[in-house]
Amino acid sequence: MSNVTPHWIAVDWGTSNMRAWAMSASGTVLAEARSDKGMGALARDEFEPELLRTIGDWINGPTTIVACGMVGSRQGWVEAPYASVPCPALPDGLVRAPVQNPDLQVHVIPGIKQTDPADVMRGEETQIAGFLALNKNWDGVICLPGTHTKWVHVSADEVVSFQTFMTGELFATLSAYTVLRHSFGADGWDDAAFLTGVEDAMSRPERLAARLFSLRAEELLNDLSGAAARARLSGLLIGAELAAAKPYWLGQQIAVVGASKLTKLYVDALAAQSAPATQAKGDAITIAGLTAAYRRLKG
Amino acid sequence: MSNVTPHWIAVDWGTSNMRAWAMSASGTVLAEARSDKGMGALARDEFEPELLRTIGDWINGPTTIVACGMVGSRQGWVEAPYASVPCPALPDGLVRAPVQNPDLQVHVIPGIKQTDPADVMRGEETQIAGFLALNKNWDGVICLPGTHTKWVHVSADEVVSFQTFMTGELFATLSAYTVLRHSFGADGWDDAAFLTGVEDAMSRPERLAARLFSLRAEELLNDLSGAAARARLSGLLIGAELAAAKPYWLGQQIAVVGASKLTKLYVDALAAQSAPATQAKGDAITIAGLTAAYRRLKG
Numbered sequence: 001m002s003n004v005t006p007h008w009i010a011v012d013w014g015t016s017n018m019r020a021w022a023m024s025a026s027g028t029v030l031a032e033a034r035s036d037k038g039m040g041a042l043a044r045d046e047f048e049p050e051l052l053r054t055i056g057d058w059i060n061g062p063t064t065i066v067a068c069g070m071v072g073s074r075q076g077w078v079e080a081p082y083a084s085v086p087c088p089a090l091p092d093g094l095v096r097a098p099v100q101n102p103d104l105q106v107h108v109i110p111g112i113k114q115t116d117p118a119d120v121m122r123g124e125e126t127q128i129a130g131f132l133a134l135n136k137n138w139d140g141v142i143c144l145p146g147t148h149t150k151w152v153h154v155s156a157d158e159v160v161s162f163q164t165f166m167t168g169e170l171f172a173t174l175s176a177y178t179v180l181r182h183s184f185g186a187d188g189w190d191d192a193a194f195l196t197g198v199e200d201a202m203s204r205p206e207r208l209a210a211r212l213f214s215l216r217a218e219e220l221l222n223d224l225s226g227a228a229a230r231a232r233l234s235g236l237l238i239g240a241e242l243a244a245a246k247p248y249w250l251g252q253q254i255a256v257v258g259a260s261k262l263t264k265l266y267v268d269a270l271a272a273q274s275a276p277a278t279q280a281k282g283d284a285i286t287i288a289g290l291t292a293a294y295r296r297l298k299g
Numbered sequence: 300m301s302n303v304t305p306h307w308i309a310v311d312w313g314t315s316n317m318r319a320w321a322m323s324a325s326g327t328v329l330a331e332a333r334s335d336k337g338m339g340a341l342a343r344d345e346f347e348p349e350l351l352r353t354i355g356d357w358i359n360g361p362t363t364i365v366a367c368g369m370v371g372s373r374q375g376w377v378e379a380p381y382a383s384v385p386c387p388a389l390p391d392g393l394v395r396a397p398v399q400n401p402d403l404q405v406h407v408i409p410g411i412k413q414t415d416p417a418d419v420m421r422g423e424e425t426q427i428a429g430f431l432a433l434n435k436n437w438d439g440v441i442c443l444p445g446t447h448t449k450w451v452h453v454s455a456d457e458v459v460s461f462q463t464f465m466t467g468e469l470f471a472t473l474s475a476y477t478v479l480r481h482s483f484g485a486d487g488w489d490d491a492a493f494l495t496g497v498e499d500a501m502s503r504p505e506r507l508a509a510r511l512f513s514l515r516a517e518e519l520l521n522d523l524s525g526a527a528a529r530a531r532l533s534g535l536l537i538g539a540e541l542a543a544a545k546p547y548w549l550g551q552q553i554a555v556v557g558a559s560k561l562t563k564l565y566v567d568a569l570a571a572q573s574a575p576a577t578q579a580k581g582d583a584i585t586i587a588g589l590t591a592a593y594r595r596l597k598g
Contacts, residue, residue, distance in 0.1 A: 117509075118516035148478070148512060164512040166477065173476045178468050179447070206504035209536070210416075210543040213447060213463040217417035237508070244509040 004031045008064040009055060010290035013047075013071035014123055015040045020055045027291050031058070039070035047077035048099055051106075065106045066094075066294045068286075069123035072108040082113035082120060086158045089129035090293050109293050112159055119164050124150045127257055130289030131280060132157055140253030143277070145262045147172070149241065151248040163248065165241045168262070171234055180212065180233065183219035185226020191268075193228040197235020198242070198269045205243035211236055238269050249275055258282045303330045307363040308354060309589035312346075312370035313422055314339045319354045326590050330357070338369035338376075346376035347398055350405075364405045365393075365593045367585070368422035371407040381412035381419060385457045388428035389592050408592055411458055418463050423449045426556055429588030430579060431456055439552030442576070444561045446471070448540065450547040462547065464540045467561070470533055479511065479532065482518035484525020490567075492527040496534020497541070497568045504542035510535055537568050548574055557581045 006022035013019075016038040022031040035054040042050060052059070072080035078098060083091035090109065097106040111122035124144045132138060132154065144150045147168040153160040174180050201208055215233055218224035224232075242249070249270065254277035256266045263279055270277045305321035312318075315337040321330040334353040341349060351358070371379030377397060382390035389408065396405040410421035423443045431437060431453065443449045446467040452459040473479050500507055514532055517523035523531075541548070548569065553576035555565045562578055569576045 117513055118520045120516050120519055163509055165508050166511045169477050173472050177472045177476055206542045209464050209539040210462055212465045214416055217419050220419055221417045240508040243505045
């Protein structure tokens with residue numbers, strides 16, 4: 001039997017993994033757990049068993065659980081329909097997931113959609129709510145780097161508009177499955193090559209498609225190193241994203257929220273465009289967002 | 300025993316497959332054979348056995364074989380070092396491949412490289428030579444669509460400069476390995492969606508990175524069909540390529556050479572930019588190029 005007795009449990013359940021935090025009444029984290037069974041690996045009736053397998057020893061009586069992420073998608077535990085922009089980052093309408101265990105009360109946070117241009121988010125809305133909970137009255141643009149990076153215009157505590165870029169997935173896919181994989185070596189990084197890539201893509205974004213094969217040719221003909229090739233590709237893709245997202249960030253207050261390594265690349269790339277950005281760590285922000293949802297629920 | 304007795308044999312040996320043609324003295328094709336063992340599937344000492352397995356029954360005494368493509372790369376049967384632009388599409392310097400069978404004389408056509416911007420081709424030089432053999436005194440730009448599409452500036456029978464785009468590989472990779480695969484369905488095509496994609500990418504090329512995830516979101520929110528999503532992605536990628544390749548094709552005589560379906564997409568996309576292009580079928584062009592190399596060899 002566990003000696004962790006949470007007041008409630010916060011869960012971030014994405015496509016590829018799940019993380020859970022045992023929370024105290026005062027909002028501190030008592031314990032953390034994780035599972036590599038993300039939404040993508042689970043059928044609808046497998047979510048509850050997987051949750052209990054991961055954090056069952058935290059359950060000692062009726063327990064409130066607040067969850068965000070792809071757990072609320074159509075393929076997830078229960079569909080939490082999208083709210084539409086403009087809306088608060090935490091709109092009303094948490095959805096109860098069906099459970100067998102009578103001690104569990106699982107509330108799933110809805111995602112947010114935008115009709116034109118068409119776009120969706122699930123999970124990021126909770127990070128946005130967390131950032132706003134920690135930074136009262138903040139207006140500006142929040143960038144959430146990841147597999148599908150989001151740029152979000154926030155004003156008066158509402159999500160006004162947003163746009164998703166597949167930059168992280170593009171980088172992973174190009175690195176793993178195309179001819180470029182031969183040029184990338186196993187590891188390594190080159191900061192100068194990254195910034196060169198950003199600068200190239202920002203200054204001539206219409207030439208991005210021409211620059212990809214050059215990485216391979218420069219390795220064949222000019223001995224471009226694997227570290228430089230990888231970093232330059234990252235720079236080209238993030239630079240292309242910054243070029244396309246310019247209407248979002250130009251002249252705005254900017255916060256970049258996420259895992260520290262990728263977040264730093266975005267902050268560096270923005271700095272090279274004379275656009276200073278605040279950097280915020282992902283976990284604390286997610287927990288703050290789940291906490292805000294819990295308090296609203298109990299409020 | 301075969302009743303095919305070729306005067307010589309033409310071979311196009313790429314990364315993923317090999318095709319061979321038994322040629323008469325007058326330059327007609329007597330028979331065709333193919334193997335799915337491309338350069339990527341063969342070690343250096345496996346090329347000759349694979350060739351004999353595929354066309355061994357055409358060999359009845361000393362036989363000249365002329366081959367183009369990745370067979371001449373560092374990982375191929377024998378390395379045929381790149382010629383440098385500017386140079387004839389068929390530069391001097393065919394390289395003999397090492398053989399065990401004394402009846403075989405295998406000549407491999409070198410590729411072409413460009414130092415700045417770094418770029419390489421292998422195989423396409425033979426198609427260019429074939430196109431020029433069939434179209435005397437042709438000056439202009441040749442586009443060779445494929446996994447790695449080439450744009451080639453040709454003047455006075457020389458390759459002046461060229462640029463490679465990974466458009467075909469990008470389309471295949473995005474379709475197979477990213478979240479977009481969920482939106483593409485099994486098959487189908489939508490001409491109007493293709494041209495919309497081309498137009499979008501041409502008119503605002505800096506926004507390409509923003510448009511990819513929209514295909515997924517429009518399927519989720521607006522029921523964009525799989526056929527339309529696939530065709531629009533193709534249009535976006537080809538449009539981005541046309542935007543980046545504009546210095547090549549703008550105001551030039553244009554020929555598009557290759558397999559008919561993909562070739563037609565490029566011709567259609569160029570036509571939408573008021574840039575008429577000649578369409579040329581790939582096989583006849585390749586054979587004409589190999590024939591030009593054979594005649595030079597025997598000349």
